[in-house]
Amino acid sequence: MQLTHTPALLRSLGAAAVLGVVALAARRPDLVVLVAPFVVHLAWGWSMRRRGAPRVDVRPRAVVVPEGESVPLAVSVSAAWPSSLVTAQWPVRAGVALEPDAGTVVDAVVPEGVTMAVQPERWGRYDVGPGRVAVADPSGSWRASTMLPRVTVTVRPASSTLEGGSGVAHPIGIVGMHRSRHRGDGSDLADVREFRPGDRLKRINWRVTSRLGAVHVNSTLTERDTDVLIVADTLLDIVPADAGAATSLDATVRAVAAISRHYVGFGDRVAIHDLGRRIGHVRSGTGPRQARVVLNVLSRANRSVPDWDMLRPVGSLTSGMLVFFCSPLLEREAQDEIVRLRRMGAEVIGVDTLPEEIGRFDDIASFRRDTFLGEAWMIRRMERDAAVARLRSLGIPVTPWRGTGSLASVLLSMEAARSAPRRVLGR
Structure with missing residues (x-):
């Protein structure tokens, strides 16, 4: 910071000099009374002069917070003068x-600094600043100002756990929390049978043994895990006419966050594949670390990337893998990709992330009357709804994303299909 004098000090100096010359030239001692306040201000200001300028620090420089929380920005100034007056200004930006x-x-200088609260409206990465800070001494004679550095605020999307079951019809791992149809070490009771050589003593059912007279043991079902792939269609970001409403990218990010947290809690291996380039890919992983990695990647998603026409298809899949396809399903390439994944042997669930108000009859009034954008979106939505109906006829459930309870019915029905009786065809 560079220390400079203020116009108030120059005015006091000029007024004292002019009145002093007039008093001497006109021999008017009464004018000395008028000169006295300016001389006092000059003496006070000169006593406040410091050789070194105050030091300024901003905390924090970079911070990561969950969605919905505010960030206090503190501008601390070294006490160059007692009771210094500090003015901190940050530019206002959208979002x-x-x-x-x-x-x-x-405010005056305090030990904790001058604080201002920053409240991001939604998830994402925001650069607040650069701001400006000015420090003035109590007499208003000296002033120091400088630019404040940018502060990076990264907001993680809200990641509530999904409602409903796991939806895993065919677990493919060997360790996990999903009940399988195979018998072995687990916690779910399959049946009670007679003791055989090799059975563990801790599995003896003493009630049945005492009642029947022969040693019986509990037979359990194994618990296994699976691979979960979340496909994010970020080729387009559909923005409603209402600027404050959620876009298709908002719905996609929140759906990916909720699904990944849900299955990481089951001990499953979760990976993310981005068909576009707004989010990026996340390698398969499990545990709390994977959940943090997913949230960090989602919080850095770039909204400013233009729409991309080239789709990056999913590579190889494991048979029985559970795939969540998060997409507004407007592009023909995305519709073909979800069908291809189903034909590769994956259990595919479509998550519709198109904003609910887009293409509805009530949405026409939000567009300009001299255009036909509202009618065009209605036709586009009708074509998309027909494509969604074709996907459902192929056995691919498609559910609109309306929060954590959106997939409950689909997941419960898929989980019930795992324990449903099956008909065995004879040769």
Whole structure:
């Protein structure tokens, strides 16, 4: 910071000089009374002069917070003068609410600094600043100002757990929390049978043994895990007419966050494949670390990337893998990709992320009357709904994303199909 004098000091100096010359030239001692306040201000200001300028620090420089929380930005100033007056100003930008609203804080120097609250409206990465800070001494004679560095605020999307079951019809791993149809070490009771050589003593059912007279043991079903692949269609970001409404990218990010957290909690291996380039890929992994990696990747998703026409298809799949296809399903390439994944042997669930109000009759009034954009979106949605009906006829469930309870019915029905009786065909 560079220390400079203020116009108030120059005015006091000029007024004292002019009045002093007039008093001497006109021999008016009464004018000395008028000169006295300016001389006092000059003496006070000169006593406040410091050789070194105050030091300024901003905390934090970079912070990661969950969605919905505010970030306090503290501008601390070294006490160059007692009771210094600090003015901190941050620019107002879209998507970030400031407290105070104008982004300007005026306060005296305190140990914890001058604080302003930053409230991002939704998930993503925001650069707040660069701001400006000015420090003035108590007499208003000296002033130092400098630019504040940018502060990076990364907001992780809300990641509530899905409602419903796991939806895993065919677990493919050997260790996990999904009940399988195979008998072995587990916690779910399959039946009670007589003791055989090699059975563990801790599995003896003493009630049945005492009642029947012969040693009986509990037979259990094994618990296994599976591979979960979340496909994110970010080729297009469909933005409703209402600027504050959620876009298709918002719905996709929140769906991916909720699905990944749900299955990481089951101990499954979760991976993310981006058909576009707004989110990026996440390798398969499990455990709390994988959940943090997914949230960090989602929080860095780039909204400013233009729409991309070239689709990056999914590579090889494991038979029986559970695939969640999060897409607005507007592009023919995305519709073909979800069918291809189903034919590769995966259990595919379509998650419709198109905003609910897009293409509805009530949405026509939000467009300009001299255009036919509202009618065009209605036709586009009708074509898309027909494509969704064809996907359902192929055995691919498609459910619109309306929160954590959106997939409950589909997951419960798929989980029930795992334990349903099967007909064995004879040769």
